[in-house]
Amino acid sequence: MVTIRDIAKRAGVSVSTASRALNNHPKISQKTKDKIKALADEMGYRPNYNAKNLTNGVSNAIGVVFPPGEMSLATNPFYVDILMGINRELRPRNGVLSVAIANTVAELTANVSALITQGLIRYFVLLYSKKNDPIVKLLREQKVDYVVIGDPNSEDENFVNNNNRLAGQKAGEYMLHKFNAKRTLFVESDPEQGYERQRRLGFQEAMATAKVPTEVLKVTDQGQLQLDDAVAQFLMTRQTIEGIVTTDDTLGVMIYQLLWRQLDRDIPLISFNRNRPNDLLMGSSVRFVELYPQSMGAAAVRVLLDPEKRSEIIPFTIER
Template structure:
């Protein structure tokens, strides 16, 4: 393999001069840059992009930050699809991704700070948003470039890519009530109750109010919570005739528990992410595709743009979601 030292020796210059010439550094004359770049092309030199970027004080790496979780969040199909979109864009730019995960916010923060201090990572995509997030606070304070998949709190002007989750909640509720004829639907979210879940709940309640339909809400307990809590709730709500859940995994988990308590009751389920590829027997299941791969790709493109604080600028992107018919 041809190295930059080989090029420097053949060109009769120092390694630093060869490196600067290959990076189009204006401190090197245009004639010398052309000569060394031409020599590199003839020799078939392939740059080490990570080393090249380190001369700029930045690795050719984008950190992808998962929400803190004690469960296998990283196995959620939404995140896998989002990472697929991120990776496609990074590959085109000759970057790679590095993942930060942890059970707590402190664990994730330690992972991210190590990326910054030890690996010189200066660009990040956060796959979540919530109030007072120490990771986002750290990145803001350090002046590092980051983009959120999800809508940040109103107290910050972070750049983000998201769906309109209020509208998504309205769409799910409309389909459940108008098409699937639910008259006593339940809205099911996670125990964390992320901002996107709050927005979908808002849309759900707006449509239910317009239709004059009574609603109930519940949260799926954490994996380590006693199952008796949700079992008791299900026993106390036997008249539910429709489910709107904030994602497929939450919806199907809730439905399975519902069936255990009410084995003879068949209720329709509407959720989000289109992460179940095969039809489910004996389940009236409908999922709204949020196109996470597009969200990830848009976030990866955005992380290479400069941040702007102008209202309505293109660094805050709302992408469409699938409409059920």
């Protein structure tokens, strides 16, 4: 492995001069910088980013914070795709991922605190956005940089998002124009998550404009059998519903399977996010609002590390 000492010997300069040249020190002439960098490239030098950053008192890792809840969140395809996008953008920057995930807010706060104090991590991506979030409070107190994926909760908060309200509106318009639905249902799970609320509001605006009756069903956490039975009972009393929009594809699969297996009904359904294996579980009357989570993950890194960037909006599409 080529070291700075090898480059310094080849260039006929001291090790400290070679190191400063590679790090763009202002006291080193541009001619010397160019010479040292050219030699480094020629000799195949690769800097030890971990050693460099630890010397500076920071890590080259980015902390990724999952919303507090069951550990199964980590296997949600949407989050997995975001992580893939983050990793894709970090790879050429020689950065790595460090994950914070816990069942409770208190455990998650302790986890993030340890990443800051013990892991020396100074950059974080939050895979969610909630008002009065204790994690955000901690990050601000520790003066570390972060970006949220979702709606910002203050004017100075960096974020990456889709235009969820517009996406909800377009999903509603698609349902009306493509399937000619005369009565609709919107299914959500956690309206405290800003993106769910915005999608619902956009959908409701489309229904109100078209004067089409609509309802909202909030699916709460409970045992799967209890949940299936409760939702099935609700749908059995809504025989006039002609179109359903769900706030994510996990709900979409559940609703579609209930309609097909228990109620023997085929109702047009639009689901936010597209986990492609779910295509095999759903019929021809299903559409997806594609949110491109990998692009969101990559954008989060750009917003986090580029001082000129404050936000990115990732476009969506509606497709089969």
